[in-house]
Amino acid sequence: MNKPLRHASVFSLLLVLALLIWATWIQVARAHSLDDNAHNPRMAIKEYSGPLGDILVGGKPVTGSAATSGDLKYKRTYTDGELYAPVTGYASQTYGTTQLEALNRGVLDGSDSRLAGPDQLLTRQRAKAGDVLTTIDPAAQKAAYEGLGSKTGAVVAIDPKTGKVLALAGTPSYDPGTFAGSSAADQKAWNALQKDEKQPMLNRALRQTYPPGSAFKLVVAAAALEDGLYGSVDEPTKSPDPYRLPGTVTDMTNESASAPCKNATIRTALQYSCNTVFAKMAVDLGQTKVAAQAKKLGFDDSKLDIPVRAAKSVYPSGMDASQTALSGMGQFDVTATPLQMAMVSAAIADGGTLMKPYLVDRTTDGSGGTLDRTEPAAYSRAMSSSTASQLRSAMTTVVERGTGTSAQIPGVTVGGKTGTAQHGENNSANPYAWFVSYAADGQGHQVAVAVAVEDSGAARADISGGGLAGPIAKSVMKAALGV
Known part of the structure; x- marks a missing residue:
């Protein structure tokens, strides 16, 4: 064999070896990452190859699966989709998954390794x-959603003793089933939701x-009592x-x-808001103690x-004294989710212990056995039992x-606190109405x-926590207690 031919043969052999090594690398070392790549169509085909598991409320499914004629053989369906969208999130063949649909995907699509039996291990089905x-x-969920009605806003209800989230509602809402598939109609529904200025897909x-x-x-009242700034609410x-x-x-x-606010007790100050x-209490405590x-x-x-x-x-930091005063009435740069304010009320209701809120009671396998x-x-x-009481x-x-x-x-024993929060530049926008409460049936x-x-459509003068948010809270409390 002449020298040029020998060099060409060696080079060709090296190319073959490199190809074999690369193929082995792809098929073995990178197989898992390729399988899990979001752009791999086989993932979606496998994910929707059979009926999905369900998300249950009160023991009944609020999700389902429907057969299709495409490569993705099943798509997700929803019962009362708008009612439960803040709970379930969505599962879309085109746009992916969110919330419980995403966080529990392995259980719901059967890919969780804990679901695999001997047959699956052998066949990889x-x-x-x-x-x-x-x-x-x-x-409670229905009462929250119907109470909000055409208003823009949100409701959270918690069992103070356990932390179970009993209601998680928001309006306006959306039906995840309208874009669960991959048709032109699904795309149109998705695009309409993305363009909606009211942001129905925002989990408020x-x-x-x-x-x-x-x-x-x-x-602020809890901080004052815990610190000893005041010995009692009276x-x-x-x-x-x-x-x-200040300043x-x-x-x-x-x-x-006409409210008797001068030198008022904490009880009277809460009663008349x-x-x-x-504001003075927050300044006297200082922002560090309120923040704690x-x-x-x-x-x-x-x-x-x-x-x-x-x-x-x-709760902001780096405030001057006047800003600290404004923070004492929940203004300046203080912000809170509805979940957060339900946690405040839950801690007071449960004697000062704040339980971690949770939305999933358990996950089960295909036969109903508990996984988690x-x-x-x-x-x-969060505070002493005396302060909570x-x-x-x-x-x-x-x-x-x-x-x-x-x-x-x-x-029923009901306790509450109203709030009418200013927002917008120079308080130019209509205020937000709050109601934070607890109820105990004895x-x-x-x-x-x-x-x-957030928005009720009411005139500015008619917006108040007691007037707008209070009746909604009442209906949710009644439903949760079975009154």
């Missing part, structure tokens, strides 16, 4: 899909933050009316000039998963003869509720 059982109370209960307004006064405070914001020539006043009292109390209740936690991650609620179960766990010791007492005064009378339920059953109404 998909196992029978499992189910996800939520903590949602269907009656978990992912939208609002200034909490006067509902935040519960946090001790007079040192609170002028009006109150001059300014601006006098803060109260909504009602006295801005001057809590807020953090115990869940503020500034960027990793709050239920298991869907909630947006971080914020969520056990109730404490999030924090005093705040519950003060909150009942708000409902019995204060700004929250719209939430009264005969035969038989060991409790529920904590937060309602935020």
Whole structure:
């Protein structure tokens, strides 16, 4: 063999060896990453090759599967899609998955290794899909959704003793079934939702933050009692009316000039929602102490998963004295999700212990056997039992003869706090209406509720926490307690 031919033969052999090595690398070392690549169409074909498992509410599926004529043999269907969209999220052949549909995908599509039996291990066929059982109370969820009606807003209800999320509703909402497939109609429905200025796909209960307004006064009151600034909710405070914001020539006043806010007790200040009292209280405590109390209740936690991650609620830092005063009434840069404010109420209702909120009770395999179960766990010791007891007492005064009378339920102990939060440049936009509450039926059953109404279409003068959000909270509490 002459020299040029020998060189060509060696070079060709090296190319063959390189090709074999690369093929082996692709088929063995990178097989798993290629299988899991979102752009691999085989993934979707496998995922939708059979009926999906279901998400259950109150023991009944709110999802299903329907046969199709395409390569993706099944698509997701939803029962009462708009009602449960903030809970389920969506599963779309074209646009992927979100929320419980995404976080429990392996169980729902049968790819979770815990579902595989001997047959699946040998044949590599998909196992029978499992189910996800939520903590949602269907009656409370329906009451929340129907209570919001045409308003823009959100509701969260929690069982204070366990942390179970009983209601997670938002409006406007959307039906995930309208874009679950891959047809032109599905694409049209998706595009319409993306262009909707009302943002129906935004999970307002978990992912939208609002200034909490006067509902935040519960946090400041807890800080004052825990710190010893005041010994009880019935001790007079040192609170002028009006109150001059420190370092300014601006006098803060109260909504009602006739309200007995001067040197009012915490009970009276909550009853009449006295801005001057809590602005002065926040300054007297200092932002560090208020921040510490807020953090115990869940503020500034960027990793709050239920298991869907909630947006971080914020108590700001680096404020001057006048800004600290405004933060005492839930303004300046204080922001909170409806979930966060339900957590505040839940901690007060449960004697000062804040339980970690959770949305999934358990996941099961294709035969109904339990794969995972969520056990109730404490999030924090948010306040002493004495402080919690005093705040519950003060909150009942708000409902019995204060700004929250719209939430009264005969035969049930109800405590609450209203909030009307300013927003927009120079308070130019209509305020947000809040109602944060708890209810106990005397038989060991409790529920904590937060309602935020972002837009009701009402005239500015008619917007109030008690007037708009209170009746919604009442209907949810009644449903959760079975009243």
